[in-house]
């Protein structure tokens with residue numbers, strides 16, 4: 078979380094030549110003093126930051142000092158690119174907490190307020206229109222995902238004869254995406270959240286092929302967010318600005334939930350269909366739902382053990 | 392000792408390498424024209440790849456829905472070529488058939504070129520190629536043995552090294568005018584044979600490991616990969632050997648052609664049988680597992696980008712198998728070449744695009760979309776194929792004169808050299 082300004086002035090001239098060369102191998106271009114060429118890979122990095130990024134180690138291998146430096150680099154880059162002061166936290170998991178989520182599909186009306194709240198909270202690229210939550214408009218009388226409507230746009234919801242099924246990362250307890258990753262850029266944290274080190278991911282997209290819930294999204298280009306829309310309260314493993322060429326997904330709003338808050342989608346839902354909490358706390362609402370409602374999980378037959386349930390009122 | 396090896400003395404390793412590389416600069420106008428052509432296509436691909444580096448993979452037709460496409464399709468196909476090119480090794484070294492031994496080095500050159508090409512296709516598919524080092528064991532975080540992709544990296548690298556080492560040893564011996572010691576290289580040859588099967592099996596497992604993708608998640612995928620590889624590999628070898636026979640005086644026996652054609656015939660029959668087995672299972676009782684096949688063969692929800700291609704592939708393969716099954720036609724070089732061309736293209740479609748892309752359609756949430764490669768993707772891929780051809784050309788260019796020189800040596804000289812070493 079350090080915001081030590083680096084003395085990058087003397088490097089400025091040097092940077093032009095260096096970054097131009099880098100443009101050939103890594104695609105880095107525009108810095109503040111350079112006219113923007115295409116989409117910069119590292120935004121307005123200084124030479125030191127670009128080198129620091131390149132040699133940055135795996136999240137779990139970094140010592141506290143290295144993590145501090147990594148957080149500082151992200152903060153400096155946001156400042157340079159967008160002029161926004163952001164804080165990149167590295168809040169650790171809370172001991173004795175494993176998060177779980179349940180959605181009451183009798184209550185869900187298909188408003189998709191969770192979808193927009195998620196985009197605003199988690200700094201998804203606005204041009205690329207990445208959304209972590211997909212609300213499916215389903216035909217009543219069945220559970221067939223293949224006949225679901227993804228881009229429903231009627232005058233008003235809910236539509237007669239339909240029900241709504243919001244799907245996002247199910248935070249599998251035996252996540253196939255984690256198995257797939259050749260470089261361990263994605264893993265499950267002790268609080269059950271499957272996270273991605275955006276600085277370690279090589280962008281092979283094997284995890285996207287492995288995920289049975291279509292929860293993972295790739296940054297096909299540099300994500301663009303207007304400065305005023307950027308959420309400055311971020312977490313390294315969560316909603317901090319992502320580079321191009323890496324995979325991202327829902328993290329149960331790690332930047333909020335590790336501070337004891339609710340995820341943005343839960344807060345945004347006007348119907349109260351979403352229940353989020355600590356699975357290890359016998360008095361939590363989520364535990365109440367699991368013990369008193371008839372719940373089901375999506376594609377349970379695949380053995381992914383989602384920590385994400387659905388239930389109905391009847 | 393090491394220093395002595397590096398001194399350039401006649402017959403030393405350095406001398407060997409220098410003279411091999413030196414041969415690259417000697418060639419007729421046809422050779423140079425060919426090189427210029429390949430370099431041109433590569434340059435064009437490289438230029439478009441720079442564009443991809445600058446803008447990201449958005450210049451491809453890929454999307455979150457269909458996140459692998461033409462690059463990975465070519466990768467899967469090329470691993471098959473690499474695996475089967477070495478299959479020549481079996482008759483050559485196990486059954487000691489001299490006419491096959493003559494061309495076995497060329498098979499290994501094809502394998503090397505195909506592995507390098509396949510790996511390059513994976514590299515250009517990466518979103519962050521500069522983080523490649525994250526995969527290197529030791530300095531990176533290699534997710535071995537859990538990730539199938541890490542297995543693939545490992546077996547492909549090992550295969551590449553094996554296929555460089557064996558020819559290096561054999562050529563080096565021939566360069567020195569002696570026969571390579573069978574006891575030295577045979578264990579490695581044996582290893583390379585099993586390794587060849589493993590690279591293609593692992594690549595098939597890479598796909599079939601995903602229950603999220605019912606289209607790939609079938610035990611038949613591995614056998615299908617192997618069967619089709621034994622079609623495309625020999626098809627390519629038959630073409631390559633004829634070209635070598637035409638432009639050099641390297642001895643390529645007609646018997647080898649017949650052997651390859653026979654392997655191809657059987658493999659193509661098996662391969663087509665597997666297709667029928669899959670089609671039956673998918674369509675007799677059509678469930679959600681068949682949605683991808685329905686998309687592929689008939690189209691789904693108005694999307695059918697691959698339909699013409701897959702039918703075309705089936706037609707090509709059927710025609711090829713008909714030609715191959717009729718003995719007089721198979722033994723006629725014109726028809727054999729035609730069958731090779733048909734089967735090569737047929738398998739390229741079937742084990743490429745028609746395998747990779749439908750796995751993503753519909754998405755696990757039931758969304759249907761099409762994928763069509765962009766011209767940039769095609770140009771980059773063209774450049775990579777040209778690079779593969781270049782690698783093969785240069786390897787053959789280095790190896791053939793050494794082999795011819797060995798052949799021209801009187802037998803006593805060879806025996807004498809063997810006695811002194």
Ligand code: SF4
Nearest residue numbers: 246247249252254288
């Ligand atoms: S839903 Fe997909 S991305 Fe999320 S943990 Fe499971 S496999 Fe991984």
Ligand code: SF4
Nearest residue numbers: 258278279281282284
């Ligand atoms: S895209 Fe990134 S997170 Fe996904 S498997 Fe590849 S390296 Fe791992």
